[in-house]
Amino acid sequence: xxxxxxxxxxxxxxxxxxxxxxxxxxxxxxxxxxxxxxxxxxxxxxxxxxxxxxxxxxxxxxxxxxxxxxxxxxxxxxxxxxxxxxxxxxxxxxxxxxxxxxxxxxxxxxxxxxxxxxxxxxxxxxxxxxxxxxxxxxxxxxxxxxxxxxxxxxxxxxxxxxxxxxxxxxxxxxxxxxxxxxxxxxxxxxxxxxxxxxxxxxxxxxxxxxxxxxxxxxxxxxxxxxxxxxxxxxxxxxxxxxxxxxxxxxxxxxxxxxxxxxxxxxxxxxxxxxxx
Numbered sequence: 001x002x003x004x005x006x007x008x009x010x011x012x013x014x015x016x017x018x019x020x021x022x023x024x025x026x027x028x029x030x031x032x033x034x035x036x037x038x039x040x041x042x043x044x045x046x047x048x049x050x051x052x053x054x055x056x057x058x059x060x061x062x063x064x065x066x067x068x069x070x071x072x073x074x075x076x077x078x079x080x081x082x083x084x085x086x087x088x089x090x091x092x093x094x095x096x097x098x099x100x101x102x103x104x105x106x107x108x109x110x111x112x113x114x115x116x117x118x119x120x121x122x123x124x125x126x127x128x129x130x131x132x133x134x135x136x137x138x139x140x141x142x143x144x145x146x147x148x149x150x151x152x153x154x155x156x157x158x159x160x161x162x163x164x165x166x167x168x169x170x171x172x173x174x175x176x177x178x179x180x181x182x183x184x185x186x187x188x189x190x191x192x193x194x195x196x197x198x199x200x201x202x203x204x205x206x207x208x209x210x211x212x213x214x215x216x217x218x219x220x221x222x223x224x225x226x227x228x229x230x231x232x233x234x235x236x237x238x239x240x241x242x243x244x245x246x247x248x249x250x251x252x253x254x255x256x257x258x259x260x261x262x263x264x265x266x267x268x269x270x271x272x273x274x275x276x
Contacts, residue, residue, distance in 0.1 A: 015059075015073055016236065022244065022271040025076035025118055026050040028264035043218050047249065048231045050267055055235025076118075082254060082264045083120035092254050092263060094121055097128045097167070097189075099222045099249040100148065107270070108151040111250045112160055114268055119252065127152065128165040128189055128214075133221050140169070142176045153183040165189065167216070171202040178209060187212040222249055228271065243274045 016022075029050065041049075058075040084092060098111050108129070115124060129148055134140065145166075152164045165187030166177065174188055188206065190198060192215045206213045223231075228246045250268040255261065 015070075019071060019073045020273050021072040022232075022269075023072060023074050023114065024051060024054055024267075024269040024271075025074075026054050026266045026268075027077050028082050029266050030262060030264050043251075044223055044227070047223055047267055047269075048227055051228070051231040051269060052235040055232060059236055082118065082252075082266060084254065085120075089121060091257060093125045093257055094119060095126045095128075095253045095255065096124050097130060097216075097218075097251050099130045099218075099251070100132045101223075101246045101248055103132050103147070104247065105147050105151045107248045108148060109155065110270065111248050111268065112155055114270070115250055115252060116160060118268060119254070123159055124161050124252075126163045126165060126186065127155075127161050128167055128187065130167045130218070130222075140173060142173065142180060145173075145177055146180070149177065149181055153181070156183045163187070165212075165214075167218075171199060171205050174202065174211070175205060178211070184209070185211055187214055189214045189216045191216055191218070193217060232271075244271045245274050246271050 029046070054075055054077065057077050061077075084094070094115075096112075096115055098108065100107055112124060112127065116122060129152060131140070131144060131148055134144070149164075152161065155161045156164060163186040164183060166174065166185050167189040168191055169177065169188050174185065178184055188202075188211055190202070190213060198213060203213065205211070223246060225246065229244065232244060247270040249270075251265070252268070253265045254263045256263050
């Protein structure tokens with residue numbers, strides 16, 4: 001085995017063993033040609049490839065400190081960052097979809113703040129929330145959505161988010177949320193894999209209350225715990241990382257308003273070490 005690989009594995013293990021939180025930024029996928037799988041691939045495959053590639057690159061260029069090991073590992077490749085300059089901010093729209101893997105409301109604020117910091121903006125133009133998956137047999141209710149929505153409303157009031165939206169709500173649940181919410185949903189994503197045509201009642205309700213209906217192809221579970229562990233193991237040279245849990249995944253797109261093209265897109269990921 002290559003001695004350099006052994007060193008990398010040892011260094012990665014030292015950093016991971018000490019850290020309590022793992023934060024990862026893939027950088028701009030529009031400019032990256034080194035991902036294993038080429039388009040078209042599913043969002044889950046894309047994310048898995050991104051985690052592997054980013055961790056592999058980061059660990060290959062990062063040397064552990066001689067004394068204090070960080071509690072939080074911030075894994076990002078400097079040249080891959082997507083910071084927006086003040087001059088171009090008015091020309092672009094920053095859209096985000098936040099996939100929550102756990103029902104922890106502080107995750108929403110953490111994710112939004114990390115996105116603003118990473119992209120060098122004070123406000124995200126739109127955030128769509130995808131709540132954690134439900135247990136088998138359970139169905140989504142307003143009570144499930146309310147805690148996350150209240151956190152989003154707080155971020156709208158503090159001007160960190162301009163508009164907030166939902167994902168995969170049927171007409172009845174969207175109406176319940178609209179009637180209850182103080183900050184109304186501006187959009188609702190519909191997965192066309194589950195319905196080839198927009199339901200007429202949903203379309204009519206959205207039109208009446210000026211809610212934009214969007215389509216998406218994200219699976220119900222963007223990344224399973226097992227797939228995340230596999231991605232980290234591959235990215236860090238087959239380490240045993242069974243005690244890490246995915247907290248949230250944030251996918252962002254930076255769109256040039258005048259031309260409607262995606263200037264950059266990427267993922268931010270947060271995981272924490274499970275309590276022993």
